[in-house]
Amino acid sequence: MRIGELSQRTETSRRLLRYYEEQGLIFSSREANGYRDYDDELVDRVLQIRGMLAAGLPTRIIKQILPCLLTPRTIHSFDVTPEMLATLELERDSMTERIHVLERNRDAVARYVAEVRRVQAQSPVPAGATSRG
Numbered sequence: 001m002r003i004g005e006l007s008q009r010t011e012t013s014r015r016l017l018r019y020y021e022e023q024g025l026i027f028s029s030r031e032a033n034g035y036r037d038y039d040d041e042l043v044d045r046v047l048q049i050r051g052m053l054a055a056g057l058p059t060r061i062i063k064q065i066l067p068c069l070l071t072p073r074t075i076h077s078f079d080v081t082p083e084m085l086a087t088l089e090l091e092r093d094s095m096t097e098r099i100h101v102l103e104r105n106r107d108a109v110a111r112y113v114a115e116v117r118r119v120q121a122q123s124p125v126p127a128g129a130t131s132r133g
Helices: 003-010 014-022 042-054 059-068 082-122
Strands: none
Touching: 003 014, 003 042, 014 042, 042 059, 059 082
């Protein structure tokens, strides 16, 4: 498939797909006319990459663990070095901390919204009116 189709199927920009290729995360062959040709299996791979990036993993780590992810949601642990394992543990711990921060921020926003709604319910402001002190 061409880059446009891969872009559509994964909802990933062509620019990002080229970047993933530059980083060695995905590969393509070239057609006679110079167009990139991507294997259908890369749809899952690109989605895995996007998920790992969204979780905060840097591309250098993703590149190391991609060979272990032969199929979606299946992890194979061959050739894992102690250094790679230690790096992954640090990344995992970092993600856990980010999750805790997000949870605290979410809870603070929820409390704020609840308080605003409580105050508004007690003294509704007419639609279109603004409060100025």
